[in-house]
């Protein structure tokens with residue numbers, strides 16, 4: 001018995017952030033209930049146990065059904081913070097002078113729905129949190145089922161509609177959905193409740209008005225708090241990604257002007273990676289914007305990279321292979337330094353660091369081998385990128401798209417069958433080299449990526465490609 005308790009305490013220490021998040025929530029909810037319903041022992045005990053039960057159920061639901069979400073403490077702390085913030089808003093609405101008691105429908109549960117959907121990578125958890133917040137808010141609002149239902153309806157519709165939010169302006173569309181659901185759910189519960197017959201039209205009107213204002217308040221609260229959560233939890237939302245992918249940002253502008261070849265290559269990689277990620281259910285926006293920045297380090301020495309060398313002397317002819325490899329390897333390090341200088345998000349830095357993994361710079365390695373007296377003297381390590389290998393599916397796809405695009409550019413005649421052969425060869429090579437061992441790409445995913453790359457590249461080189469079917473048609477003619 002003692003050992004079990006001791007082990008449990010040790011586990012708590014190991015799960016420190018989880019424990020802190022739970023304690024934080026337990027304290028917030030219990031304090032709110034006590035404050036509202038009386039400072040006596042019975043209320044304190046009841047609310048304490050109520051909160052423990054809620055946390056216990058949430059913990060086991062999350063642990064069993066969304067284990068990946070549970071592993072990232074940032075997600076848990078964020079969900080707990082948004083829930084605690086909601087409790088604070090309920091208290092504020094209750095005690096703020098000038099806000100009448102009849103305004104319970106004003107509580108913006110939908111703001112929590114919008115925030116969580118945009119900030120955490122699990123819509124199902126955002127939905128569950130909204131139901132939980134609605135439950136707590138309805139307890140604090142006078143144990144009312146009507147409130148619970150209206151908060152939940154507005155909150156859940158916010159979760160569904162915030163999934164497609166791409167710009168801060170899209171939040172207005174969310175507000176419209178919330179408005180419609182608030183109005184209909186208030187109408188439904190008010191008409192359904194036992195006291196409906198005695199309620200006047202005027203009260204119904206007031207309730208509906210609160211529901212309408214609620215939609216507006218939800219959007220304002222969510223929009224206002226979003227940048228705060230983004231920066232304090234260093235989260236890169238889709239909204240932020242779109243802002244980073246704007247070609248008016250200083251670094252992308254520099255790439256466009258100072259290394260036009262790399263800029264064009266990055267656009268092609270972005271196109272390939274985005275389409276492929278869409279196919280396998282990874283985040284296409286992360287892939288697109290990550291691709292824009294993946295070779296940003298080439299800005300330091302653009303003329304040493306093949307895509308920027310058209311019509312110029314081949315710089316590497318005059319250099320030893322190991323020096324050439326050193327220059328090539330440097331673009332990863334330089335990219336990270338530039339990312340730091342321009343304050344880019346971690347997700348972009350990861351793409352810069354991982355897009356070559358620990359690949360061998362084969363061309364210069366072979367060149368060195370051919371020139372060396374004794375093969376043993378050539379250090380393979382000198383010709384390898386520093387890594388790490390891709391850690392996410394998006395990074396894995398960018399690595400493949402990058403190699404495929406560069407390979408395709410070197411094809412003299414990019415026919416359909418040559419492109420197919422090249423894509424297959426490159427993906428097989430990266431796979432057997434073990435470059436994809438640390439990201440979650442499956443064999444089925446790789447198959448889809450391969451087909452998608454061929455499809456996209458065929459589209460890009462369309463005018464220059466003869467499709468197998470065309471050949472057959474010509475033969476028939």
Ligand SMILES: [Fe+2]
Pocket residue numbers: 294295331355356
């Ligand atoms: Fe690169």
Ligand SMILES: [Fe+2]
Pocket residue numbers: 265269294295402
């Ligand atoms: Fe590249």
